[in-house]
Amino acid sequence: MERDTKIIAVAGKGGVGKTSISAAFVRLLTEAYPDKRILAIDADPAVGLSTALGVEVKETLDDIRKSIVQSVEMGAQREAIELLSEARFRIFDTMVEQQKFSFLAIGRPETAGCYCKVNAYLKEVINLLSHDFDYVVIDGEAGIEQINRRVMEKVTHLILITDPSRKGTQVVDTIRKVAEDLVMYDRCGAVVNRITDPALIPYIHVNNTDILAYIPADSAHAANDIQGLTVFDLPEDSPVMKGAREALVKMEIL
Ligand SMILES: Nc1ncnc2c1ncn2[C@@H]1O[C@H](COP(=O)(O)OP(=O)(O)OP(=O)(O)O)[C@@H](O)[C@H]1O
Ligand SMILES: [Mg+2]
Numbered sequence: 001m002e003r004d005t006k007i008i009a010v011a012g013k014g015g016v017g018k019t020s021i022s023a024a025f026v027r028l029l030t031e032a033y034p035d036k037r038i039l040a041i042d043a044d045p046a047v048g049l050s051t052a053l054g055v056e057v058k059e060t061l062d063d064i065r066k067s068i069v070q071s072v073e074m075g076a077q078r079e080a081i082e083l084l085s086e087a088r089f090r091i092f093d094t095m096v097e098q099q100k101f102s103f104l105a106i107g108r109p110e111t112a113g114c115y116c117k118v119n120a121y122l123k124e125v126i127n128l129l130s131h132d133f134d135y136v137v138i139d140g141e142a143g144i145e146q147i148n149r150r151v152m153e154k155v156t157h158l159i160l161i162t163d164p165s166r167k168g169t170q171v172v173d174t175i176r177k178v179a180e181d182l183v184m185y186d187r188c189g190a191v192v193n194r195i196t197d198p199a200l201i202p203y204i205h206v207n208n209t210d211i212l213a214y215i216p217a218d219s220a221h222a223a224n225d226i227q228g229l230t231v232f233d234l235p236e237d238s239p240v241m242k243g244a245r246e247a248l249v250k251m252e253i254l
Contacts, residue, residue: 006253007126007136009152009183012161013171014142017193017240019044020221021161022139023052023231024244029135030100032254036134038101043122043146045108049139053103054230059094060107061125062118087121088128102133116149123151130154135253143171147178157251158188159212164195164204173207191215191247193240212250215243 010022026040042049050057068087095102106122130136138155140146152158160175162168172190179185189212192204196217218239234241248254
C-alpha cells in the first residue's frame with residue numbers, strides 16, 4: 001500500500017451503537033483532516049449509516065456486482081482484471097461524493113439469507129479502494145460473520161462496540177479471539193456505549209481488549225435519531241461525539 005491508509009472497522013452485537021459511532025468517526029475525520037480522502041462504507045445489509053450521515057444512496061455495491069455478473073453471463077469475454085477495474089470505475093461513479101467524504105453501501109441482496117457473494121466482493125473492494133483513500137470507516141454487520149469470512153482481513157483498526165450487558169461484552173471477546181487469526185489489524189479496542197449508571201462501570205469487563213471510551217446513555221442522541229437528524233447535527237460535546245473522539249485519540253488516529 002503506497003498510502004498509509006487507515007482502515008477502521010466497527011463491529012459488535014446488534015443494536016449497541018455501531019452505526020452511531022461509525023458516523024461520529026466519519027464526522028471527526030472530516031473535521032480533523034479536511035484535505036484527506038475519506039470513505040465511509042455501510043457494510044451492513046440492514047442499512048443505516050447513510051441515514052446517520054445524511055447521504056442518499058442511488059446504486060449499491062450489490063447492484064454493481066449483479067450488473068457485472070449479468071454482462072458476463074450474456075457472453076462478454078473478459079478477463080478478471082478487466083472486470084475488477086470496471087467495478088472500480090463504477091464504484092467511483094456510485095460513491096456519493098459529499099463535500100467532505102465519499103460513501104459506499106454494500107446493499108441488500110434479495111437472495112434469501114446469503115450475503116456471501118456480496119461479502120466476497122466487499123472484501124476485494126476494501127482492498128482496492130484503500131489505495132485511493134487515506135481513511136476508510138466501515139460500519140460492519142452485527143455479529144461475527146464478516147470477521148469469520150475474512151471480509152475485514154485488511155482492516156488496520158478494529159473497534160468493537162458493546163453495551164454494558166454481559167452478552168455484549170462476550171460478543172466483543174469472541175470477535176477479538178476470531179479476529180486475532182483472521183484480521184491483520186494493527187490495533188484493536190473496545191467502546192462501551194449507552195451506560196445508564198456510571199456506578200456499574202467497575203463491573204464491565206472485556207477480556208484482552210482495552211476499553212477506549214465509556215459513553216453514557218444520551219437521550220438527545222436517541223431523539224436526534226428519531227427526528228431523522230444526522231451526526232452533523234449533534235453538539236460537538238454530546239456524549240457520543242466525545243466518546244468517539246476519545247476512542248480515535250487513544251488509537252492515535254486523531
Ligand atoms: N449513547 C447512546 N445513548 C442513547 N441512544 C443511543 C446511544 N447510542 C446509540 N443509541 C441509539 O440506539 C439505537 C441503536 O444504535 P445504532 O443504530 O447506532 O446501533 P447498531 O449497533 O448500528 O445497530 P444494528 O446492529 O441494528 O446496526 C439507535 O436508535 C441509536 O440512536
Ligand atoms: Mg447499524
